[in-house]
Amino acid sequence: MSTQLDDEKRQLKSSEIPLHPRQPNKWLHFAARISFVLGILLQIFVITGGALWWHGYIGMVVRPDTARNSRTFEGRQPSPFHPPALCHPPLPAAVTLPQPSLASIPFSSASRRLRSFLELTMLTEDIDGLTVGVVTPDGLFFDESFGQLRANETHRGSKKAPDTDSLYRIASISKMFCALELMVLKQRKILDWDDPVHRFLSNFTYNTDDWGQHLNGEGQASSFQKASPITLRQLASHMSGIGRDFPPISVGSWPKMGNISVEINTRESTLKSIANIPLVVPQYSSPVHSNTGFSLLGWTLTAAANTTSTYADLVHRDLFEPLNIGSSFNVTAENAHRIVVPSTMPQLADLDLTDVDNSSEGQYSSLRDLAKVMQTFLVPSRAGSLLSSYSMREWLRPLHAFPDDMTEMGAPWEIRKITDTYGRPRRWYGQGGHLRVYQSKFSFNPDAGFGVVVLMTGRYSDAEGIALKAVQIYQAAFDWHVAQITDMLYGGRWVSEDQKSEATTVVLDGGLWLVKMVLQGTDVFKTLEGPTPISKSYGLWATGRTDEFRIGIGRASPEANCFPFVASFDPLYARKAPIDLILFEGVGSGRFMKVPSADVTLTKV
The missing domain is CATH 2.40.128 (Lipocalin)
Known part of the structure; x- marks a missing residue:
């Protein structure tokens, strides 16, 4: 039986017919010369034809009767990132299958490669502290830390490295937790994605003028149009059009900058700026990264929860405590020894962003904390998850596709398409964080079966690049595992x-x-x-x-x-x-x- 199956597999992989050896004859040398000349002509034809096709002068026609298993297509490739391929059925999601063993050769090899890459990166880049984890539904699959916990200290004993429980500032990954809080409240039916902000903040208004009207004094500042409200979905996906940081910093003149004017950032000053300054773009036009938008979302969620406590208290109650994680929004006597401090701008380590900006970029988290969260994202049906599988499927969706055919925006997902072993693009849902000398990245794909967390201090800022390299190193091993298990089961x-x-x-x-x-x-x-x-x-x-x-x-x-x-x-x-x-x-x-x-x-x- 197995022989018959092997034969069928071979027939699918190749249609080559074995050539039977023949005795040489007097025409052999002549045929060889003719073959050589024809080969040269064929190469010229292929190169010329390929160039013409690439530049769009000729098309490659696919016959419908041979299209099912063909990878050819008509016309020029639309993207350098992943050439189009005919639709193939995806294998079952890796998270639904038995999990791999770290001891298996593909995974132990991938771990060695990633470790070597991180060691080289530490040697060649200006990094103070680095913690990297690869996470599966079973937990941390790979966990390594490098550098110094307190890079600003020079006394003996200051060379201690960070570890799995060390707390980094995660900057904009705080936004992911804010969106998670939104999903939790939505699941409790306290609010909905498309609720307008003014439902919970009755004094909220925004400027509907375009910039030409605004600068010419022709608009009606602070007018509110019910037909085009700013909603929770827009805030969570950076699609509200609200500017990046309000109140804005003024440099007086441009391009030669004058006196820099910084207004104190308070809830009142922020709401006033939103009311007076036009949107960058109309809602749902194009994403505009908005720290202000997520500050506003945090205040709105706190109001929706009908609590007089702060956003930090709300997230502790709804997220940190149920997940049993030690994340925080400020340095305390209990967690001070776990805070990772950079060598430059060490004052950022204990900067309190207060309730004004905590929902946007104020959170501290460790690799262990983020791994626990990622486990629930990979398998929401597991015990202790905050969201149902239904809610998670609803959440993991792009809301805007950029024209590069590689990046998309969700709520708040920064989605990147990364090709797998078979050349097919997969959506990796993530959130990056950047606060001067604190860099971080949280990225995962349930179908691939794993995710990556990068936490870093120092002048080197490419946490995204480190996470991408980790994905690329492990992707082949996970694809191999899924193929093996699928073949065994089905x-x-x-x-x-x-x-x-x-x-x-x-x-x-x-x-x-x-x-x-x-x-x-x-x-x-x-x-x-x-x-x-x-x-x-x-x-x-x-x-x-x-x-x-x-x-x-x-x-x-x-x-x-x-x-x-x-x-x-x-x-x-x-x-x-x-x-x-x-x-x-x-x-x-x-x-x-x-x-x-x-x-x-x-x-x-």
Whole structure:
């Protein structure tokens, strides 16, 4: 049986026909010369044609009857970051499968590579302290710290390194916690995404003028239009149009700067600035990173919770205590020994941003704290999670796509598309933090099965680059693990007890494929496509439920890509079940495939 399955896998991977050796004859040398000349001409043709195609003078046409498993496409690649590929079924999300072992060779090798990279980075860059973690649903998979806990001290004993529990200022990662608080209150039905700010802050107004009107004195400052309110969703996604930092810092004149004027940042002065200064762009036009917007969101959430306490108290109650984490908004006698201090601007270590800016950038957290939070994001169904799986799926969505085909904005997610081992872009949801000499990055992808946390002090500011490198190093190992587990659980040859039904499934190119299915003596491929089926395989799409898949009946094409699959799911029913539904049950040698629409159960052989 295994030999037959191996043969089918090889047929999918290659259609090469073995060449049988022949005895040389008198025409051999002549044929060799002709082949050489033809080879040169072919190279010229390929190079010239490729250049013309790349510059758009000719197109590459894909025949519909060969499009299903082809990776070719028509026209020039739209992006240098990830070339387009025909829609392939994704493997089950890594977080739904058994977790990998750190001792396995791909993961131990990845850990060594990441450790070497971090050591080299410490040697070549101006970094005071660095803590990096790779997180899976089971917890910290990789955990290393470098440098100094208190880089501003020179006395003996000051060389102590930070560790998993050391507290860094996480700057804008505070915004992620503010958005999490919003989701918690939404889940409790205290508020909704699209509630206007003025529902909770009755005196809130904003300036609806455009800048031309404003500068010419033609507008109506502080007017409020109910037709275009500023909402909680807009604040959480930087889509409100409110400026970056209010009250703004004035430099007097430009480009030769005059006297710098800084107004004290209070709640009252901030609300006054929002009321008087026009928006950078109209709401939902384009993201504008707004610290002020998240300060406003923090005040709004506190008001919505109907509490007289501060935002910090609200987050302690709703987030820190249930998660049992030691995050804070200020330095205390209890946590002072854990605070990471940079060598330059050490005064930032204990700067209290107060309730005015705590929700925007005032939080301290450790790797252990952030790893606990990330675990609940990866698997919201785990015990102790603050959000339901439904809420998490709702939260992990882009709200704006930038024209670079690589970055997107969520609420508050800074989303980056990173290609996996198979060249397909995956959305990594994250939040970065930058407060002068404090840098941080929190990034994860549930489908990939892991996330990365970077906490850093010093002049070197590329925490994003370190996180990206960690993802790239570990991605291949996690992709390998998912492919192996998927093949073990769902790949193989399946046969019914009466031998009238059989199916063959294989894991190939990052997808699970159905390459043969006969039910009650009827070839399913012929039923779907006629007596001479074109398709060599159909993708099995994981639904997100354990052991449940749908057959991707739609035909992929460069023009439509994934849309045909979306349109063809759940097409017809038989025996009260959709005909494209495939279920798996059992463990080990007692593994079964079920096709409810045909009332067929097949055993793995």
